[in-house]
Amino acid sequence: MYTEVSKNKRNSILLIGAFLLIAVGLGWVFARAFGNPLILYIAAFSSILYTWISYYNSDKMVLAVSQAKQVDKKSAPQLYRTVENLSITAGLPMPRVYIIQDTAPNAFATGRDPEHSVVCVTSGLLEKLNKTELEGVIVHEFSHIGNYDIRIMSLIAVLVSVIALLSDLLLRWGIFFGGDDDGPGNNNPIFFLIAIALAIVAPIIGVLIQLAVSRKREFLADASGALLTRYPAGLASALKKISADTEPLEAANKATANMYIINPMRANVETKDARSFAAKLFSTHPPVAERVKKLEEMGTHA
Numbered sequence: 001m002y003t004e005v006s007k008n009k010r011n012s013i014l015l016i017g018a019f020l021l022i023a024v025g026l027g028w029v030f031a032r033a034f035g036n037p038l039i040l041y042i043a044a045f046s047s048i049l050y051t052w053i054s055y056y057n058s059d060k061m062v063l064a065v066s067q068a069k070q071v072d073k074k075s076a077p078q079l080y081r082t083v084e085n086l087s088i089t090a091g092l093p094m095p096r097v098y099i100i101q102d103t104a105p106n107a108f109a110t111g112r113d114p115e116h117s118v119v120c121v122t123s124g125l126l127e128k129l130n131k132t133e134l135e136g137v138i139v140h141e142f143s144h145i146g147n148y149d150i151r152i153m154s155l156i157a158v159l160v161s162v163i164a165l166l167s168d169l170l171l172r173w174g175i176f177f178g179g180d181d182d183g184p185g186n187n188n189p190i191f192f193l194i195a196i197a198l199a200i201v202a203p204i205i206g207v208l209i210q211l212a213v214s215r216k217r218e219f220l221a222d223a224s225g226a227l228l229t230r231y232p233a234g235l236a237s238a239l240k241k242i243s244a245d246t247e248p249l250e251a252a253n254k255a256t257a258n259m260y261i262i263n264p265m266r267a268n269v270e271t272k273d274a275r276s277f278a279a280k281l282f283s284t285h286p287p288v289a290e291r292v293k294k295l296e297e298m299g300t301h302a
Helices: 002-034 038-066 077-090 123-128 131-146 149-178 189-229 232-244 277-281 288-301
Strands: 069-071 096-100 107-111 117-122
Touching (some): 002 149, 002 189, 038 107, 131 189, 131 232, 189 232, 189 288
């Protein structure tokens, strides 16, 4: 776990650097393609501003979109005590606790670091899981917090959204304002073609990177959580129950789906098609069967 914390902190810095390079690179290519240096300055300024705002407000944005409400020891005593006890076990600061009023069972953690973290669960999770299963889910989310997954996933989400936004805005800017009298990009046809290609490919690559990192972090959080509780069967049972519940989570969307412990956007009944390479490539989470198998193997060797 300590290795992962250090790695995630380093990767956070690298992600910011990579993001700025990609954003500036997009701006530079579009500026060359349309002969307008102002495009580069706008791309650099807007990307830095958006990253800054999103980094410090990502938790508020996610909670607002999810329609989550903060609770305390009086309003949700069982949940609050569980989170409080597990925060002591994990050696982490007590996070803010939120509930989404939705009968679909699910949970997520967010925030930029352990000192500004949030654990959020649905009312359906509290209704449908027993005590050990609930503890397994909560400690899984604590693993995301302790491993700084919440920071790295917030940064990746910002990276993906800004690249998509920049690609769209820069393309529109170049077409309407960047060209000469002969038409946009005619002075630099090669850069024009590169710009169009980047506008299409860059957002797709960003999403694939986001999904790959998300899947890896879920495996790690499962393992770290099981080590903390010394009871992998609790989380394994919770994953089975949550995945078997096909009710969609109304508050979730494509932008937040990767944050939840199990993809809330679709029924998680696994078929051969769902286990195909293409399906895994575009999946926010690893197959539940693989996660459960690894947890059961941990319990066997415990």
